[in-house]
Amino acid sequence: ETGVTQTPRHLVMGMTNKKSLKCEQHLGHNAMYWYKQSAKKPLELMFVYNFKEQTENNSVPSRFSPECPNSSHLFLHLHTLQPEDSALYLCASSQGGGGQQFFGPGTRLTVL
Amino acid sequence: QQQVKQSPQSLIVQKGGIPIINCAYENTAFDYFPWYQQFPGKGPALLIAIRPDVSEKKEGRFTISFNKSAKQFSLHIMDSQPGDSATYFCAASGSGAGSYQLTFGKGTKLSVIP
Numbered sequence: 141e142t143g144v145t146q147t148p149r150h151l152v153m154g155m156t157n158k159k160s161l162k163c164e165q166h167l168g169h170n171a172m173y174w175y176k177q178s179a180k181k182p183l184e185l186m187f188v189y190n191f192k193e194q195t196e197n198n199s200v201p202s203r204f205s206p207e208c209p210n211s212s213h214l215f216l217h218l219h220t221l222q223p224e225d226s227a228l229y230l231c232a233s234s235q236g237g238g239g240q241q242f243f244g245p246g247t248r249l250t251v252l
Numbered sequence: 253q254q255q256v257k258q259s260p261q262s263l264i265v266q267k268g269g270i271p272i273i274n275c276a277y278e279n280t281a282f283d284y285f286p287w288y289q290q291f292p293g294k295g296p297a298l299l300i301a302i303r304p305d306v307s308e309k310k311e312g313r314f315t316i317s318f319n320k321s322a323k324q325f326s327l328h329i330m331d332s333q334p335g336d337s338a339t340y341f342c343a344a345s346g347s348g349a350g351s352y353q354l355t356f357g358k359g360t361k362l363s364v365i366p
Contacts, residue, residue, distance in 0.1 A: 142297065171352060182256070183296070183341065183356040196352060230295050238284055238347035241354060243295030 143167040144244035146231050152250045153221065161216040161247045163231030169242070170235060172214040174206060177228040177246070189214060190237075221251045256344050258357025265332055266365050273327045273360045275342035280323070282344040286354075287316065287327050290339045299340070300327070303347065332364045 143166045153159050165172060174186040188196035189208040203225075205217040214231055228248050232241040257276045265271045275285075283304050288296035302309045302316040302325065309316045313330040329336055342357040 142295065144295070173352070180261075180358065182358050183354075185353055188352045190352065232295075234352075238345060238351040240286065240298050240301065243288075243297065245293065245295050 142242045142244065144231055144233055144242050146229075146244040146247050148247060149245065150248045150250075152252065153218070154252050155221060155223075157221075158217070158219040160218065161229055161231075161249075163214040163216075163244055165212055165214075165231075165233040165242070165244075167233055167242060168235075169233040170211050171233060171237065172208060172211070173232040173234075173241065174204075174214065174216050175230040175232065175243075177230055183230070186216075218249075221249075223251050225249065226251045256342060256355050256357045258342050258360060260360060261358070262361045262363075264363045264365060267333060269332050269364070271329050271332055271336075271362055271364075273340055273342070273362075274324065275326065275344075275357050276322075276324045277344050277355075278323065279344070279355075281346050282355075284345050284347040284351075285316070285318065285325050286343050287314075288341045288343065288356075290341065290359075296341060329362075332362075334364045334366050337362055337364050 147162045171190045176184045186200045187206045207215040228246040230246045231244040234241045286301035287299045289299045290296040300311045300314045315328040318325045339359045341359045343354045345354045
């Protein structure tokens with residue numbers, strides 16, 4: 141295992157539901173990331189947090205709301221999602237920038 | 253300018269063959285080029301990475317070749333095995349402490365036939 145855990149591993153939700161994805165890293169890293177992985181598309185960086193401060197938000201719709209209470213935990217709060225938001229959501233962490241990122245196993249999200 | 257173009261989209265080789273996956277980039281500020289391997293149900297895992305001060309890096313059966321002038325880099329897998337069947341992603345970023353954005357290629361699904 142990489143030292144990055146994600147829960148739940150699978151999630152099915154309706155468009156009116158509110159749910160949250162959780163990520164925890166046990167590597168002592170100071171940066172955490174949310175990525176979206178869709179079929180036949182490159183991994184898309186959604187958010188970056190460095191020392192709990194959001195440093196990047198790549199034009200992500202407001203129906204995705206990240207939260208980083210400390211350097212080890214990252215959440216992605218979901219509400220009023222669309223079917224096209226169905227994808228694998230990956231969390232990653234790193235020690236600073238410009239180097240290796242360690243990925244969790246992902247949460248497979250299906251929006252009905 | 254932020255794109256990384258990866259080819260082929262899929263690749264089938266016989267066991268023992270040498271699959272080659274190619275990537276090209278435009279942004280000359282990129283100076284860190286990792287390859288990630290992803291198995292079904294798992295997140296991507298770093299396989300090997302190179303910085304542009306060298307033209308080749310080898311780790312076990314995996315080799316990256318880097319051509320700075322052409323802005324291209326490739327992954328070679330020597331003596332490929334069925335266990336190497338996975339999706340491979342190239343990526344690129346700056347190497348500074350503030351460079352958090354990894355730009356990924358679309359991935360290559362490799363199948364190694366026994």
